[in-house]
Amino acid sequence: MTTISSSPPQTFAQKAIARAGGLDRVEVGQIVDVRPDVVLSHDNTAAIRRIWQQFGQARVAIPERIAITLDHAAPPPTARHARNHAEIRAFVREQGIRHFFEVGRGICHQVLSEEALVLPGQMILGADSHTTHFGWLGAFGAGIGRSEVAALWATGELWLRVPESMRIVLEGELPPGVTAKDFALRIIGDLGADGGLYRSVEFSGSGIAAMGLESRMVLPNMMAEFGVKNAYVPPDEKTYGYLAKRLATRYAIGDREMDRSERDGPSTPRSLLADLKALALFPDPDATYVATHVYRAQELEPYIACPHSVDNVVPLSAVAGTRVDQAFLGTCTNGRLEDIAAAVEVIRGRRVAPGTRFLVIPASSQVLQAGLERGYIQALVEAGAVIGVPGCGPCMGNHMGIPAPGEVTISSANRNFRGRMGTADAAIYLANPAVVAASAVAGRIVDPREVVEG
Amino acid sequence: MPTLTGRAWKYGHNVNTDVLFPGKYTYTARGREEIARHALEDLDPRFVQEVQPGDVIVAGRNFGCGSSREQAATCLVYNGVSAVIAESFGRIFYRNAINNGLLAIPCPPAAQAIQPGETVTVDLEHHLIRCAAGEFPFPPLSDTLRGIVEAGGLVAYIRGKVRSNE
Numbered sequence: 072m073t074t075i076s077s078s079p080p081q082t083f084a085q086k087a088i089a090r091a092g093g094l095d096r097v098e099v100g101q102i103v104d105v106r107p108d109v110v111l112s113h114d115n116t117a118a119i120r121r122i123w124q125q126f127g128q129a130r131v132a133i134p135e136r137i138a139i140t141l142d143h144a145a146p147p148p149t150a151r152h153a154r155n156h157a158e159i160r161a162f163v164r165e166q167g168i169r170h171f172f173e174v175g176r177g178i179c180h181q182v183l184s185e186e187a188l189v190l191p192g193q194m195i196l197g198a199d200s201h202t203t204h205f206g207w208l209g210a211f212g213a214g215i216g217r218s219e220v221a222a223l224w225a226t227g228e229l230w231l232r233v234p235e236s237m238r239i240v241l242e243g244e245l246p247p248g249v250t251a252k253d254f255a256l257r258i259i260g261d262l263g264a265d266g267g268l269y270r271s272v273e274f275s276g277s278g279i280a281a282m283g284l285e286s287r288m289v290l291p292n293m294m295a296e297f298g299v300k301n302a303y304v305p306p307d308e309k310t311y312g313y314l315a316k317r318l319a320t321r322y323a324i325g326d327r328e329m330d331r332s333e334r335d336g337p338s339t340p341r342s343l344l345a346d347l348k349a350l351a352l353f354p355d356p357d358a359t360y361v362a363t364h365v366y367r368a369q370e371l372e373p374y375i376a377c378p379h380s381v382d383n384v385v386p387l388s389a390v391a392g393t394r395v396d397q398a399f400l401g402t403c404t405n406g407r408l409e410d411i412a413a414a415v416e417v418i419r420g421r422r423v424a425p426g427t428r429f430l431v432i433p434a435s436s437q438v439l440q441a442g443l444e445r446g447y448i449q450a451l452v453e454a455g456a457v458i459g460v461p462g463c464g465p466c467m468g469n470h471m472g473i474p475a476p477g478e479v480t481i482s483s484a485n486r487n488f489r490g491r492m493g494t495a496d497a498a499i500y501l502a503n504p505a506v507v508a509a510s511a512v513a514g515r516i517v518d519p520r521e522v523v524e525g
Numbered sequence: 526m527p528t529l530t531g532r533a534w535k536y537g538h539n540v541n542t543d544v545l546f547p548g549k550y551t552y553t554a555r556g557r558e559e560i561a562r563h564a565l566e567d568l569d570p571r572f573v574q575e576v577q578p579g580d581v582i583v584a585g586r587n588f589g590c591g592s593s594r595e596q597a598a599t600c601l602v603y604n605g606v607s608a609v610i611a612e613s614f615g616r617i618f619y620r621n622a623i624n625n626g627l628l629a630i631p632c633p634p635a636a637q638a639i640q641p642g643e644t645v646t647v648d649l650e651h652h653l654i655r656c657a658a659g660e661f662p663f664p665p666l667s668d669t670l671r672g673i674v675e676a677g678g679l680v681a682y683i684r685g686k687v688r689s690n691e
Contacts, residue, residue, distance in 0.1 A: 118552075143551075152553060155552050155553060222683050226687060265586050488541045490543050495567040
């Protein structure tokens with residue numbers, strides 16, 4: 072008789088943390104010392120360096136695993152911000168950090184995705200709360216603090232608690248005009264800003280499988296507003312194809328170091344796909360979940376998160392007519408090509424309303440370039456939009472579109488906390504990209520269908 | 526571990542990192558004084574004017590949700606806050622607090638019972654919060670986290686593990 076091994080089934084989070092911890096398996100609640108594949112920081116790198124210097128080390132322990140972008144206040148709006156960037160460049164030179172991305176390359180989560188620096192089944196820890204983003208490609212991404220990044224630079228290791236997991240299933244394809252952003256807002260509105268606190272959220276269902284990759288990126292990104300530790304979308308052929316193409320480009324320019332699975336000899340697209348599939352992790356069918364929430368795509372509609380909390384969610388119709396001073400399309404949540412395309416579809420041949428500003432900031436230089444090639448940027452500028460440098464823009468109130476007291480902004484970003492965009496007495500409404508563009512045209516919050524058909 | 530006593534500053538649910546420490550300062554503010562000055566700026570301007578060393582912050586669910594910015598915790602430390610008692614914490618804030626030696630104590634009944642301005646005592650030996658409404662037990666920290674808090678933060682805690690590599 073053959074013996075069948077019957078080790079208890081595991082969630083994605085268990086498998087990913089076990090792998091990063093060099094263990095066969097881990098249990099929920101266990102504290103594990105992990106060695107993440109990538110450690111992310113951005114404009115906060117200079118502050119992290121000052122913490123790291125307290126360790127008295129001459130060289131960081133893991134230069135090849137460090138990735139740094141300048142994106143949060145880029146280009147620098149003040150001399151102090153400029154000095155901050157200068158300190159970061161000095162650190163990058165002194166430590167030989169190769170994965171460094173300058174002002175204008177784009178937002179960390181978008182850039183590291185485009186560069187295929189994080190692969191399925193890998194772990195990325197970052198001094199940025201939206202590091203959950205990397206769940207879109209089947210990686211384990213979690214935000215940590217600055218001291219923790221300094222500790223990782225020094226030792227390569229950090230403790231994580233293995234989280235409970237929760238499943239969110241989307242059945243059926245989203246109807247026209249309803250996006251992944253609306254789905255995320257609906258989840259957060261239903262279950263609260265702490266509805267996923269400390270948990271690993273696993274997405275699944277036919278609606279997720281049918282989604283394009285850019286839409287999938289929205290979901291784990293927005294789950295930061297749900298309190299999660301990480302979120303996960305199962306990788307599939309679309310995911311492997313995206314990453315393989317980008318890895319092949321990187322290898323062509325001689326960068327081979329990040330691929331842990333690489334073998335001797337040249338990588339071919341076929342071998343890359345096989346390598347990526349071999350890296351991917353999937354939850355076992357009978358793994359344990361603390362909750363499962365099932366949504367039917369056909370029952371969803373466009374939603375708005377009203378000031379000053381991301382779980383203050385209402386259907387679009389409930390706030391239609393609200394005056395808008397500024398519309399902002401961009402960020403790691405909704406600043407990609409499909410978001411810009413959705414805005415162009417609404418605004419082409421129309422004009423931004425008098426008295427309203429429409430600010431569009433592509434999430435990366437590649438998004439900007441693709442938008443130029445397709446004529447999207449031209450259409451936006453002709454309609455009266457202002458195009459900003461790829462990066463985070465005014466999302467967290469540093470620069471490039473800070474509202475005046477009393478003003479109303481409709482934004483495709485992920486947060487609408489009081490003061491988030493730099494002004495405590497300003498209101499921020501969160502919406503999907505088409506609603507943002509339509510509101511720019513109408514000068515008030517409006518259903519895009521009203522603008523396009525009206 | 527000692528006993529902490531201080532006045533309570535009480536706030537609601539989902540107190541986020543932007544109202545604890547606005548993002549517009551996060552890449553430029555340096556040093557204890559400058560970081561301390563902006564604490565709770567968009568939530569309670571009275572706080573930095575009247576806070577006393579040892580004071581305790583008491584709040585509802587999901588305290589510190591939002592950004593990973595560590596100043597959301599250090600701005601409280603630099604104002605002398607000795608502990609935060611809440612119904613629950615945003616996970617990165619919780620890590621940042623512990624990693625800077627700031628006690629973050631999840632204790633829903635105490636967080637609900639404590640009234641603004643009253644004197645609160647945290648007994649770390651017996652894991653009890655004492656206030657006008659009575660005594661409330663809270664779960665002890667794991668050995669690792671207790672070690673970090675007692676060392677005064679993560680940097681001090683792991684300094685011994687770091688290899689110098691001149």
